[in-house]
Amino acid sequence: MSEQLLELSTLRELEEKNARILGPYTLMERAGTAAADLVCHLHESPCTVTVLCGPGNNGGDGYVCARALVERGYDVYCVQVAGKSPKEGTNAYKAKQMWEEIGGRTFEDPYNAPKSQVVVDAIFGIGLNKPLKGEYIDAVQWYNEREAVHVSLDIPTGLDSQTGQWIGSMPGCRSDVTITFLAGKPGLFTGIGQEVCGHVHTDNLGVSIPLSNINLVEPIDFKSVLAPRKLISSKKDFGRLGIIGGGKGKVGAALIAGAAALRMGAGSVLVELVEENLVYDPGCPELMFREKIDFSEIDALVIGPGLGFSQTARQRLNEALDLQIPLIIDADALTMIAQDSELTSKTAQRSAHTVLTPHPGEAARLLKTTVKDVQSDRVMRAQEISVLTGTVTVLKGSGTVIAQKSGITWINPTGTAGLATAGSGDVLCGMIGAMFAQKFDFVSAILSSIYLHGAASENIDCGLLAGDIAPSALHILQNLRMDVKKNGLKQLGELSCHQRIASHNFYSA
Ligand SMILES: NC(=O)C1=CN([C@@H]2O[C@H](COP(=O)(O)OP(=O)(O)OC[C@H]3O[C@@H](n4cnc5c(N)ncnc54)[C@H](O)[C@@H]3O)[C@@H](O)[C@H]2O)[C@@H](O)CC1
Ligand SMILES: Nc1ncnc2c1ncn2[C@@H]1O[C@H](COP(=O)(O)OP(=O)(O)O)[C@@H](O)[C@H]1O
Ligand SMILES: [K+]
Incomplete structure (x- = not known):
């Protein structure tokens, strides 16, 4: 079966349902750990990583990812973007606390972080609902200007998960790889999505994904075309x-x-x-x-x-x-x-x-x-x-x-x-x-x-x-x-x- 792309409302339902079944924090722990696995895959020998964390669950995934990377010997820094801590009592707050408990270092200004080989965008995910402003724009700019491997968690910050357009007039994060959680989202693959997500990896976080009306085209969708022709024809x-x-x-x-x-x-x-x-x-x-x-x-x-x-x-x-x-x-x-x-x-x-x-x-x-x-x-x-x-x-x-x-x-x-x-x-x-x-x-x-x-x-962007x-x-x-x-x-x-x-x-x- 080809890859299902889920709309925002379905993702939210899935999130609620699984929070009830698995407990509220489990998916965040799985998402952050999957992100850390990906970073390790991209940069096998431990290196310096800076994780930009926003105030919501996307930021929570970032703190979990940072902790999992420290446990594997990476030198990791978090940036609490715009000085905004997650709200007390939320999953993201818990993720940040666990990061601090292992002695994790957090900056308020990304320019204070040391040179990193990998930068991680955990500023906003599917919860972004208005244009980026002020220090969020500065953080995005910092991210895009780094000479490093750029990894977005769930969706590049600023991108609308439904339409594949920037929310507002300011461009958001541009990444080499996006690890998206639960299921792909239409906006990752159309509009400017394809350009700014880089390669998209989907991790379903061990959750079963409902059938969707929107799918990604894959060869399995046209298997009848893949059968060899009969010799006598x-x-x-x-x-x-x-x-x-x-x-x-x-x-x-x-x-x-x-x-x-x-x-x-x-x-x-x-x-x-x-x-x-x-x-x-x-x-x-x-x-x-x-x-x-x-x-x-x-x-x-x-x-x-x-x-x-x-x-x-x-x-x-x-x-x-x-x-x-x-x-x-x-x-x-x-x-x-x-x-x-x-x-x-x-x-x-x-x-x-x-x-x-x-x-x-x-x-x-x-x-x-x-x-x-x-x-x-x-x-x-x-x-x-x-x-x-x-x-x-x-x-x-x-x-x-x-x-x-x-x-x-x-x-x-x-x-x-x-x-x-x-x-x-x-x-x-x-x-x-x-x-x-x-x-x-x-x-x-x-x-x-x-x-x-x-x-x-593929691999040709001009002269074809x-x-x-x-x-x-x-x-x-x-x-x-x-x-x-x-x-x-x-x-x-x-x-x-x-x-x-x-x-x-x-x-x-
Ligand atoms: N859906 C799920 O089941 C899962 C979601 N996870 C993560 O959770 C993310 C969604 O989390 P949230 O709903 O907390 O949303 P975000 O972390 O994307 O955004 C956080 C909050 O920021 C505020 N906000 C929106 N636009 C803003 C702006 N322009 N300036 C300042 N503040 C703004 C909103 O109030 C929003 O609730 C996903 O993208 C994913 O990374 C993961 O933890 C794994 C499981
Ligand atoms: N930047 C791009 N990325 C991916 N596909 C593209 C891009 N630009 C054009 N295409 C594809 O090339 C084709 C162009 O079709 P069309 O605009 O009708 O061109 P023409 O009239 O010259 O034949 C379409 O299949 C379109 O999807
Ligand atoms: K993000």
Whole structure:
């Protein structure tokens, strides 16, 4: 099963329930100890560590972590940020007392702490409910400026655990690693979350986690795509994808999508260019061109890349919406739907699978709002689009959100700024189309494409060409298929490909 991401209200319920079952202080002791384990893993030989502690339970986790590290021979200092001690009688107060009982040293000003190899952010966690001010901002600045390994407990201070945005206008802590407790939170993986959390380790603190509507995409979510192909098979078995694009002067997008679809295994691809003429693409001679695709010839359709807004484009979109085959709607086709309420309701009435792949600008058009508003709560906005249009919505960007109208939602953890290059969205819709043409179940078709598209950019943050993405995604897919063939599906649940790449990169640095 993939990793569950819990919303704030569920986390609070879980916290209360387990405090009743286990006793109020147990989870804090487990969280702080898990954090100490992680620090020891990151820096095996004892070193100097400074822990910034806030006034609440996040700070309490920090004091426990500090004590556990001293017990293992580390030289540890705590900073009571803003001079605020935890309230008497709270768990955090108890944690601080136990820290003092072992002779732990606490400063009020982080600048008095000695140079440290590891700095720990235990200022605020999920309880932050208003913008940081005064000495809290100073402490965050101190943290970010240290030349050290940066570790956040539960969530980087300042980040909204739901939305992945800073609370208020001031930026918060930026970390190399975040150890998050009980379960992941959506905000760690979307918006600026992915950038400021570093690698995220989840520790469930020995507690069983309830099923959630929000999950992280992992290879186990698309196991049907990971089965090897049968030896005896023909191109017909892998379906025929149609792609409609090619508005005036915009031929490239449909060709990029078509080439990506072939790479990802579509048996064949037909391209229709509504306002341009091409009989042959020298860059990808495998593509076949049709003046007008006969819809009875195809198994799935992508419409939108470079489509333009001509009368023909609009008419083809209208016809496409009537089809009873999977439909992937991208780019200009999304804008047309956003601007025409009849097209929107026609989209919502479709009975076959429909996938919308808006970037934040297109999402804003669909919801008649601003890009800023879309980015302020990506999970919520993706869910709103999927309810409005009755589709699966893929809200692209760092931490792509995939929302079904039933409310089931995923966040994709793969991808880098290397994907911020012309045509990478065209590649994605071609990849999704290819998976539908091959008749994988719709969840696997969508999640595999998004995951592999992102993973193809791993370790590359610039200079990637759109045309590089699908070959690299295919390589990763082949490796995953080989892994599954050799070791079975079980190991996928234990360690995702992304985690494997990520942990390898970080720990080997
Ligand atoms: N949920 C759970 O079951 C567990 C929670 N634990 C820790 O507890 C944390 C949550 O603890 P809390 O609810 O005490 O919250 P925090 O420690 O995040 O915040 C503490 C308090 O600070 C105040 N505050 C909020 N924003 C502020 C601001 N801008 N300036 C000044 N004060 C502000 C609030 O009154 C809040 O209650 C988690 O993030 C996690 O680290 C762990 O101990 C393990 C178990
Ligand atoms: N910084 C980033 N981190 C992760 N993924 C990104 C980033 N920037 C872009 N992407 C991905 O690249 C693709 C860009 O799509 P889109 O904006 O439609 O581009 P284009 O119109 O050029 O094809 C999307 O899949 C998006 O999720
Ligand atoms: K924190």
